[in-house]
Amino acid sequence: MQPSTLSILLIISISFTIITSAAAYKPEIIKSDAASLSLGSTDYGNIVHDIPLGVAYPSTEKDVVELIRASHASGEPFAVAARGRGHSVRGQAMAGGGVVVDMTSLGKGKGKERIRIDLEGMYADVGGEQLWVDVLKEATAVGVAPVSWTDYVYLSVGGTLSNAGISGQAFMHGPQISNVVELDVVTGKGEFMTCSRTRNPELFFGVLGGLGQFGIITRARIVLDKAPTRVKWAKLLYSDFTTFTRDQEHLISNNASNYVEGFIVTNENAASDWTSSSPSRKAEVAALLKKQGVLYYIELVKYYDNNTAATIDQEFDTLLKELKYMSGYNATTDASFVEFIDESGDIDNGTPPLPSHPWLNLFIPKSTIVEFNAGVLAGMLPKLNDTSGIFIFYPFNRNKWDDRMTAVVPDEEVFYTLAALHTTPQDGYKSMDEFNNEILEFCKSKGLKVKQYLPNIKSKKEWMDHFGTKWEIVEKRKAMFDPKNILSPGQRIFN
């Protein structure tokens, strides 16, 4: 539901006293016009629409500090939520009745000032509001790049570091949060603090994967490596789940490739890489899908540059020969590194009414994936008949994650992610939510110890279960850095 003009006016007038107290210190940075309220109550999910009292447009860190201090010092603290790109799907960057901070305004008019590449130290100092695609452009322009990415790079640095930031490089380098060495953070008390593994570590570990609960990241120092210039990029089709996952696990154990992901194919369109030019393959894929409802493919990439261009084809062939995909069902391309990382470009959702995105993201322990496949991937996904959905499934090495950080993963050395990326017509998400709940119920009934990534959790009990042994430290850090529960209420952990 979009905010109506009447409801907006009503809320503004009722809340006039609070908003003026929030804005008193610097009224020009908080706006309550319809466009601002719409921005603050909209995200990529298009499911939750919590209307804030206003949206703050800070131009400096000091503006963020003063805003949070105003709330913290007030007898009636107001909620504050950083909004990076607003690509959450369940209102996580919203602050109903509070103030949403439009992080992008921190970088407005500052050009490249807020992405500083240090070639000697091999790191980038990046504003929390910056998009990864801009980090990609600035870094590769001087021959370097971050090592860990997300599949889609039009997301803010602060937004992905508040979750984990995962993609096909994470098996080797860990998630994006494992590749940060220092942060500037404004805490929920309005303190501006620099933190790292050795300096204010409690804040550093808290904020990484911290769902915005302990502070607003205004700068991140990100590890860089020499950038490759080109990639060999293959998609390999599998009909058998065990062979598919055995090959994925082989690939994440030997570091012979640079990127490994996997996908679930539930309809012929999703297999067009292999079938579009061959009627016999089209028929074979159709028959297999009819028989077992589902196929799988691995997406595999190996980087190269001028120094390795002469040997890359042979090396890539050797790599593929070790794998047991369906004979002849490999599709290989060559692309620039930037084309590969920015594969999907920015997503244009078209014109209103915009679709809804009731996504479900899970981490699944390796020991339970066969049961998970039988019940969910092969058992439930094909029944959806969902030709617009994308289903991603690939493994990680847990030793690349730092358990001191707030991010939660299963307690096994290898675990997988399932990203069930559904698209429905606006407000048509309820049946997909029921489907997602069936998946969660299945896992619960079978005792599969899955964890949600980008969690959509509502009750305190479920949050305690989600964090497990980390709950105590999460509560402790909340009391240390945001004792008045001001920050990111849209996550619904403490609010």
Ligand SMILES: Cc1cc2nc3c(=O)[nH]c(=O)nc-3n(C[C@H](O)[C@H](O)[C@H](O)COP(=O)(O)OP(=O)(O)OC[C@H]3O[C@@H](n4cnc5c(N)ncnc54)[C@H](O)[C@@H]3O)c2cc1C
């Ligand atoms: C098309 C698409 C593709 C995606 N692909 C991937 C993927 O491949 N891998 C992956 O890991 N994730 C992926 N995601 C999920 C994405 O990482 C999260 O939704 C992330 O939060 C989006 O960043 P954002 O800037 O839009 O964050 P927002 O939605 O703006 O914010 C998310 C949360 O972080 C808080 N926050 C935002 N900025 C800051 C900050 N500077 N400091 C502290 N807290 C902050 C917000 O208050 C909120 O609670 C994808 C999402 C979309 C829509």
